[in-house]
Amino acid sequence: MAIDVVVLVSIGRHPVSGRARRADADARAVELALGIAGAHVQLVHAGDPDEPALRDYLGMGANAVTVLRMGPEADPVSVLSAHLSSTKPQIVLAGTRAEGGEDSGLVPYLVAQALNTPLVPGIVSLSLVGERAEMLQGLPRGRRRSLVSPVPLVATVPVMAPAPRMSAFGLARRGTIAVKDADAAADAARTAWTEGPARRRPKRIKVMKAASAADRVRAVTEMAAGKGKVLQNVPPEEAAKAIFDYLVTEGIIQAKP
């Protein structure tokens, strides 16, 4: 029996040109889904069915996208939850955050709440073993945590997941877009917001409290000094042992007990 995997896809924006494209994290979620052995992958989008960027996802090899038609600033959560409650997929994947709107990353959490399933954040791989999903979660600094969860479940896929395949033109043309009408309420809270272009802040160099200009100059020009333990005239064996012990006590590597 094939396992039903639904990927929630949104429309992204190219960070520089602002052109509509597949959203990076969502495309990685599609890539991850297409790699699950024994999965039947469906894509679901809440929004405008005529958006050409949807075809980028089809070009990755998914046969069809189901579009729940709604206005651009409407709230997709109720629409998606209603659809998924009726289709009951075992696994729902989504990018950690969208790149076209509020980008709050809250949609998968609300969907998981509506479906009453666990949510696993930030996975970079997933495979099925019987009724259970074995996943690797991406942690900072290249670390990975191994997790196992029963299905059904919702999981999010971060931009550190493996890169998505290119979109093939022929596949993109041939794929079908199935439209379902949905009524979504407009997002009321959003109208109270004011929007402007993002203001770039300079990167912080150093945090300091300076009484005078001289203090400030000193703080940025001075080199950060370490704890400064220096071993001199020590034979290499002993120095190597000192380094090794330091790495162990600082928890960088583990020594045999």
Added chain:
Amino acid sequence: MSEERIRRDPRAEREARRGRAPQAEDIPTPVAAEASPSGRVRRDPRAERAARTSRAAEPATAAQPAAAPESESGRVRRDPRAERASRTGRAAPAAPQPAAPAPAPSGRVRRDPRADRTAQRQAGVARAETASPVKTIADPKFLILAVPDLEDARLSSHDKDVIGAARGLADAGGGAVVVLAFTGPEGVKDGLDEAGADRALRFADVSFAGYAPERRAAAVLAAIQALNPRHILFPDTGVVGGDVGRRVAVSLGDRVASNVQRVAPDRITRRGRGGRADFALAPPRVLLIAAEAADPVIDERYEARDLPAPRIEALSHVEDRGLAATDPATVPMAEADFIVSAGNGVRDWDAFHRVAAALGASEGGSRPVCDAGHLPRHRQVGASGTLVEPRCYVALGIAGAPQHLQGISKVERVVAVNADAHCDMVKRADLAVVGDVQALMPALERIAKERRHGN
């Protein structure tokens, strides 16, 4: 010098004032000294200059004195002098201390300028980082809850920014900051007091460590119920703060403001549209704060009084099988956890690759070694290479040019091996070995193979 005049060294006094827990019997308050008849203060420009230019060998985060006495409140009282002494590797002298001179028979305080100067010089730059008097907020009008990630039981700079943002919100209206800390069984390695916590709610149980977002969210929700904070702040990080914060917001039925760039009591700015737009709005209850959105607290100390932590029953449906082995060679440099890096001092490249593999570290290099083709270009660390943030950086035969040091400016632990004891990398290092790197590499490889866990 006239007898009436007290010779003062303002810097040393400031130091003394800042560095000590307030004690009634500590006489030399500046007010008392100013009251001297002439009222004139004598400065010692040379000593001040010396203090300015001398550098402390260690940052203030160095080890606490072995036996810090515990006060009745259960909080550890710091003794900056003992700390300073332990930092400089000297036993605390039994001789009279410059900061607490005995009152002369006349009742006036006699100071010893030379001892003052010595103390100053030892304190050096670290002086700016010694603890200040504790600020207490006894009766706050409202509470702000901050939940740092505390990865590896340490406050990251992002964590400190979040507590700084909470401070800003609290200070704007007479509120107090509660830091909810999943400390792990061994406790937090950095002081929550110096980070800006008025209260601390600590969850030390191991069941909150590893993968435990449901339990963490339940703990935060219990704290919200007990304390009714005005705002709850998390670092907007992928799988820790950002995840738990979203769970909490969903349970509260609230919106969340993520990727928050600026925080004020009535207005916040959050980034959206793929990073191209800023939205300004009234702050919702749950705020997910971007790194560097606020400045951390520095040079100040708050009470960090412990609040009783509630018991949490929630359990997880997801099983945590622990960290998976990853191949350090395939991890991108910017993400690497542990880097062994080579400079021009390395000549035996075979030995270098072997020692990196034996330690399970990612390889890095300085620009000249990448220029020469010993390592691929994407391994270059520095201003024109990658800015790296491993937990530890081992620099083998790297001089420490400014362009290279820029690339490791955020690294906490640096180990250097260099033939030149005076190079900047040795100064930057927490542990430095002065000697030939060619001889050291095979020795380190051998001991790593012998004693390291796993392959």
